[in-house]
Amino acid sequence: MELEGSLKSFNLLEILQFLSIGKLTGTLTLSKGLKEIILFIRTGKVVYSSQMTMGEKICRALIEKELIQRSRFENILLRENPEREFSVLVKSLIDENKLDKMILEDLVKLFIEDLVWEILLWDGGNFKFNHGPVELNPVLAVEVDIESLCIEGSRRLEDCKKFLAVIPTIDLVPTLKQVSPKIIDSLRQMTYEWKVLSLINGYRNVESIIEQSGSGVFEIHRILAFLITSNVIDLTPPEEAYRKLETRVKGYIGADKLNVVSTPQSVENSVAKSVTGRLLQVFQPAKEKETVQKKVSALTIFANLYNQLFDKLEAKGIFNENTVETQGIASLLFWQGILNEYPRVDLIYSINNHLYVERFEKFINYINNERFTQNCLEEAKIALIKGIKQLYKLGSDSVGIKQMNKFIQTVVQDIKVRFENPKVDLDSVVNKIIQQ
């Protein structure tokens, strides 16, 4: 049996109530744009969610409870399948009697409930229920009673409507307003609100704040709505906030260094197109070879791959849907989306539609201490690869996989010619991207 429809016609609570009454078993897929959440239902009860970060979320909460060390958590985060690793870690904690199963159940329930409140906050979206047996993660599967969920949900529904009126979309960026000392004094009394306030940095959007806070979506909406109505913060469109950010970071870099990570092709083109350029190519072939940079960092190589792919896709008109507000900052918008997930690499800037890793590397090199930098570097690599992956997916959807593969191979070849770096096995990275 399949059940499908729009979340505008039925809200999640109505769907869950229907499944609960029928004591149905199956998967409920909820989607809005690129976001997709699968809820696993067993005899009318929610037992698990497909949220990729469920294990990570639980482990973050366990760090707060000092049951897991942060370094261990970060190490797992860098592995290939962190979710599976987190499940194993949680199971080992239960086996060693370090973690009470009841505490874990409460945490999972809390996250599932929060996920439901998050979906309630969606403005639109679709749902699809597939009837059939479900395979569950045995460690994190916890039954959540739909009846109590619906009772609480209907109570929160009114609040959700109020929040949505104040925060229409989670892409908006909270920015500070000028506040009076009186407001500062009153904020000083609110420890929980301060945690949310401290995450505002002028370019982090609502989604990223929710992600970084470790608190529930509903709770963050409540606090942000309170801060907005108290005239402490305002919501700014992302393009406006990012443009401001771009202007600021340009000051750190200096205009002369802006093309350091630019594509070699564009350099070649610009040189080849002019007569002087062609003459230069003839008379100074050795110099051209000198442009090949040896021993560049892995980050530079990934950034270069990202930039070249972006250029190609832009040339194909993939980002041409941009409005006047977003013109010239397509990469910035794209990259900020990735940074919302990996905020610790926010020193990799997107300027003039190209990624710039030099400042990040400068900081890392300065620190020159593996203990402090390894995780940062790894995270930066993961973020860049994720960016490349998303560009590849976007390109594949738009120009086709074949064309996209051709693009990526050309770029890889070019990079191989231009840079030498034995540390990066670019082929295997690209192959993985293509396979995925």
Added chain:
Amino acid sequence: MQGAKILIIDSSSAIQDMASKILGEAGYRIFTAGNGLAALSFPEIKSVSVILIDKELDTLSGEETIKLLRTDPESFNVPILMMISEEIAKERESEDLKGAFHYIYKPFKPEQLIEKVKNIIEEEEIKKKSEEFLQQAADKFMEELAESKIQKAVAQKSQIIVEKCLQNVVSLVDKRAKQEVEEKVTALSEEREQELVKQVVHEVARSMVDKLAERKVTEVMENVLKESTDKTVKKAADIIVPTIVREKIKDNVENILSREVTLKVQKAAENIVPDISNKIITIVENVTQKIVPKISRDIMPDLIKSSVTKYIEKTVPELIQKSVTTETQKYFNMNAEKVIKEKINRFSRLFFSLLIVDFVLLLGVIGLLIYFITKIPK
């Protein structure tokens, strides 16, 4: 200082993360925030050891935040380490740090950052300790100063108090002495007054009694005389003298008697009154000079004067009246009979002599009448 709280304010999560890792590993407790308002509204701002703040923050810049932190009573003395981007710092090397006092260039080496923070905390510790010592020294100095001042003040005050006490004692003694003198004077004067009054009254009473007695005697005598005269005259007239003669005699007797009596009474009063008043004055003067001591001499005249006046005005008449009444009664009881008898005797003698005179006169008249009667027909 292990466990000291460090608040890191930077819009970049990467820098927050790096700095917190470096300092966290050095044993500090780290709090991070991405904006200046979060620094201002940090609930534990008072207990923060160092605030690391980026110069280039969004909306509320690092400089503005520092300015506000410095004017806030909760955070004005929290040390601030300003993080300045190397690229910007090179351009504005000489720029004022706007209340931060400490700065570090970004990017920083871990040991650089740890050293800076450590130095600031140590500096702050030293500052606090020196402040404590200064405070202690100041307290001690103030204590000593206060003590000496207090001692001085106490000495001055005690002198003033002693003086005041003495003054009070003197005034009290004076007052008491005055009171006592007054009391004594009053008692004495009362006694004396009473004695004097008694004496005066006695004298007055005596004189009054005398006077009254005399008056009464006179009255009685007058009555008796009148009655006896009346009787005698009546008898004589009835027997001897015709009605015209009898009337004439009666008139003469009345005139002579009344004139005599008034004269006598007037004389008596004139003699008695001046004597009495003189006596009172002399007695009062004597009393004043003898009894009143030197201190009360100033007060006494008025007092005595007023008291005596009052006494004389109010009490004396009453007393006199009483005494006179009683004395009169007594006197009268004792002496009236005697006096009356004497007076009656005197009057009877006088009467008889008058009778004889009258009789002689009558005889003369009769003789004259007979002479005229015998001579006229002829």
